[in-house]
Amino acid sequence: MSDKELYQQKIQAEFDASKAQIDKFKAEASGASADAQIEMHKQIKQLEEKMDEGKSKLAELVDASEEKFEEMKKGVESIWQSTKSTLHHASKHFGK
Structure with missing residues (x-):
């Protein structure tokens, strides 16, 4: 398996884990008060935009x-770091 394929699998696994966390946030938001739901839905929307x-x-x-892979890898890393940061920030609002 090439470095590119391994990297794709790693990023896909991170994506899948983040998606699962967002799904948990959605479930938690559905049971929250109206005011809390507003904030939670804002956080969820931000996360979904980052995921997209x-x-x-x-x-x-x-x-x-393969030649372009190394160039693009930095951009992908930047986006995933931003996504992880947004997920971490959202986790604080969701009490996790």
Whole structure:
């Protein structure tokens, strides 16, 4: 397996774990007070936007040649770091 394929698997696993966390947040938000739901839904929306951006970059990476892979890897890393940061920030609002 190439470095590119291994990296894609790693990022996909991170994406899947983040998606599962967002799903937990959604379930928690449904049981919260109205005011709390508003804030929680804002956080969830932010996370989903980051996830969409990450999915887009991952798709670009999948389509990239081996030569372009190293160049694109930095951009993907940047987006995933931002996504993780947003997820961590949201976790504080959700009490996790």
